[in-house]
Amino acid sequence: MELVAILVSTAVAVALSILYPRWQRDAEVRAIKKRHGCKDPIKYPHEDKVLGSDMVRLRTEAMKEGRFFKLYESQFEKYGRTFEEIWRGKPLINTTEPANVQQVAALAFEDYGKDPERLKAQSPFYGPSIFSDGPIWKHARGMVKPIFARAEISDLDHLASFADRFMELLPQDGSMIDVQPLLHRLFLDVSMDFLFGKSLNSLQPEVPADCTEFREAFTKAQKGVTQRREAGWFQFRLHRYNEDKDWKEAYTKVHRFVDGQVERALRETADLKPDSDDTGIRRRYVLLDEMAKEIRDPIALRYHVLGVFNPARDTTSIAVGNTLFQLARHPDVWAKLRQISLELGDAPLTFEKLKSLVYFRHVLHETIRVCGPAARVWRVAVRDTVLPLGGGPDQKSPVFVGRGTPVVLGTWSMNHDKGIWGDDVHEFKPDRWIGRKPLWEFVPFFGGPRICPAQQQVLTYAIYILVRLTQKFERMENCDPVFEYVERFSLSFESRNGVKVAFKTS
Template identity: 25%
Template sequence: MEASQPSKTIPRISGAPLIGNLSEFRASRLDLLLRVSRECGDIGSFRIGPIEVVVISSATLANSLLVGHAEDFNGGPIGRIFVPLVGEKSLIFQDGAPHREQRRLLAPSFHPKRLAEFCQSMTRYTQEAASGWQDGQMLDMVHEMTILTMRIIGKTMFDVDFQNEAPELREAMMVTLEHLDHMSSSAPIPLSWPTARNKRARAAIATIDNSIRTMIDERRRDSTDRKDMMSSLLQVRDDAGQPIDESQIRAHIVTFFSAGHETTALALSWTWQLLARHPEVYARVRQEVDALGGKAPGFEDLPRLSYLQQVIKESLRLHPTIFMIARAAVRDVEIEGYPIRKGQMVLIPPYCIHRNPEYFPDPERFQPERFEPEHEKSRPKQSYLPFGSGPHTCIGSHFAMMETQLIMATMLQQLDLELPAGEQVKPQVLTVSLRPSAYKMRVKRRGGDAPQTKVA
C-alpha cells in the first residue's frame, strides 16, 4: 500500500517572544501582510500571541480555498462585531446552503435589466453635485464622493433622495456608519453596554428598523414598482411562493447601503488622484468621454467607456477597497497539501496578490492597459480579486463598476480635477477596508452647458 504524501509545512515569519507579530499588526496590517508575502512566498503565517494566522498570496491557492474548498470555510470572527448593526441574516454572515439560497433569491435584483433602471439616478445626482462645484473650489474628495454615493444608494435602494427627504433615516444611517468606523478602529465594545456612543447607535438602529418596516408596509399596500431595490426585494418569492421575511429584507437593505456606498466612494477617491498623477491617462479618459458627444452617459454607453473601465480596474488593483478576505476553517483541511486546522484563520489579501510580479510585472506602476481583454485572459482569474471570488463574490460588483464609470464620465463632462502640488494621499486601514487619507482637489470647470437627464 502506497504511503500518503506528508503535508507541506507552512513557513512563518519571525516575531517577538510571547506576542509574536502583534505590534506589527497594530502598526500596519498592510506592511505585515506584504512582509509575509515577501518572505514566505505563496503561503506563510504570522502570530498574534499564541494564534497563528495563515496568509495566502498565490492565485492558485486562493482559487483552491475560495472555490474548491469554499464549503470548508466560513467568515470567522472578523466582522462578527457588526452583526448587531446589519443583522444576523445579512448575506455576508451566511455560508453554505443558506448563502446559496439567498444569492439565488437576490439575483433578479442585480440583473442587468434592473441595473439599467438605476443609471438615470446615478447620472442625474452626479450632474447636480458637479453643477454646484465652483471653478477653483477645493473639494475634500473622500467626503464629496461619500455624500454623492450615499445619495445615489438612497435613491436606488429606497427611492428616497437623502438630500431632500427622510432626514431621520439619513441621520440614522450616518450614525450607524460612524459607529461601524469607530468599532473598526478600536477595541470593540459590545453594543449592549450602556455607553453614550452605544445608546446613540442603538437609537439609530431602532430608527432604521422602524423606517424600513414602515416602507415595507407602505409598499405592500401599493404594489407599484418604483424601480428601486426595495421594490425588487418585495417581489422575491421562495420555492414555496412565499415572500422573504421583513428581517431578511432589512438585513439586505442595510448591508447593501453600508457596503454599497462606502466601497464605491473609496474606489472613486483612489481613482481620481491616480488620474491626476498620470496626465496621459487622464487625457485619454477625457477623450473617450468627449466622444459621447455631450450626451449624458447611460447604460448603453458603458461599452464605449472601455478605457475608463480599465482605469478603474487598475485603480482597484493598486488600492482594492477590501484589502483582505478573511476565512476560517470549519474542519481540518488541506489546501494544495498545506494543512489548515479547524478554527484557523486564513487571510487572502488582494493587496498582496495584486502586487505579485508573476501576474502583474512592475506591480507598483499604474498601467490601465493591463486590463485590455487579451491581457486579462492571460492571467489566472484569482490573480485579481477586488470583489472576492467563488460563492462569496460580491453580488453587487456590476452595480459598483457601473456606478463608478457613470459618476466619473458624468463629472468629466462638466469639469476637470487637479491635484495640488505636494498633496499626499496615504492608505488607511479600517477592519478590511482600504481608504485614502483625506485630500483635496481643485475644480476646473469646462466650457458649455452640462447635458441633462431626468430622474423618474
C-alpha cells in the first residue's frame, strides 16, 4: 500500500514537473498575445506535420532545378506575405511584409540574433567576427564601418588598374565570351587587394600557386560550412563519412594563407595608433592593416578579416554579371547608358562623379530586384517578441514570435511582389526607379544596424565597370539561346547559364 502511494506521488510529481512549466509557458504566451492583439499566421499545409520534411524536399528539388526563389515566390503568392512552416520539428515564420522586415532589422533589432546552430556549424572556419552576435559583432562593426566609409572615396585608382587588365582580356573582335567567370576573377583580385593588401593576380596569365591553392581551399571550406548548416541534427553523419578531415584540411589552408597576411600587417602596423589616418605603408586603405592597428591578437585578427572576405567573394561580380545579362537582352538600355557615359568625355571617374550617375544606379537596382544577388535574411528571436503584421486570415494582425523561433525575411520574394511593384513585376524596367525612393520594400543590402557596410562600395565599383564598358563598346549582343534567368547555387546564387555575350565596337 505504502509502495503504491510512493509510486503514485512520484508519478504525480513527475507529471507536474513536466506539465506545470508548460502550463506556465502557455499562460505567458496567451498573455503576450492578448496584450498585443496577436492572431496566428496562416500555416503551410505540410504532408509531414511533425518535422516538415516535405518542405525541405521541395526546396532541395527546386534548388537543383534552378527555381528555388520561384518556389518561394509561388508560396508567398498562395499563402500571403506571412506564413508559418514547420522546420526541423519547430515553427518557422516566413515573411515578405515590409513592416515586418523593418521590425526585425531595426525597430526590434535587440529581439533577434543569428541562428546559433548556423554560427556553431561555421565556427571552426570563421570563428568570432562581424558575422557573430552581441559584443563581438558590435566591436567588429564599429571597426569595419569607418574603414569602408574612408575606402569608398579613396580607392578608385587601384580599381582602375584591375579594370584595365579586365578590359584587355575581353575579345576585341566581337566574338562570344561568358563574362561571368572573368568578372569573378576581376572582383576576387579587387577584394583581396582591399581586404588583405595582396591581390590573387587571377587576371594574370600565370596565377601564383599559393593563390590558386587559396581559392580552391576557400571554395571547399565554404561548401563544408553549407553542408554542415544543412545537416542540422545529422551533423554526426558528416563525421561518419570522414568528410571532416577534408574540411579541416581545406579551412586550415585558408587560415595559413590569411595568417601570412596577418603576420605582415601586424609587423607593418606595430607602431601605428588605431585612429591614425596615415598607415605609413600605403596610400590607400587595406582593411586588414586598419584592423591590425586595433587588434593585435593574430588569431582574432584572422577571423575578423575572414568574416569580411566571406560576403565579399562573389557578390559584386554576380551583381555586375547579372546587369550584363539584362543589358544583353535590353539593347535600348545599353544605348542609354552609353550615351551618358560618352557625355562624361575624359572626365576622371571619381567617387562623386560615379555617384551622380543616377540612371546607372537605376539599372543596377532594377537588376538586383529582378535577379539578385538578394536572397533571404535569416534571424532567430532571442526573446518573446511580436511582428506587427501577418496574423489572422486577412494578415493584418500582429503575430507572436516565441523565443528561439526562426524568422526568415524573403527579400527576393519581396522584390517580386505584384502588390509592391505592379503587374509588370517580372519585367526589367529601370525607368520604374525614376522618382522612386525605396524604403523597407527593397532591402537587398538589408537595413538597420546590420546593413551591408559595403553597399556604397559595391554600387560605385559596379557603376565604374559599366561606365568603362559602355564607353568602349557600342553594343553588347546576347549569345545565349536561353532568354530567361535561371539560377544556380554555388557559393551564392548566380546565372546557371553564365553571361554569354559579344562586345561590339561598331
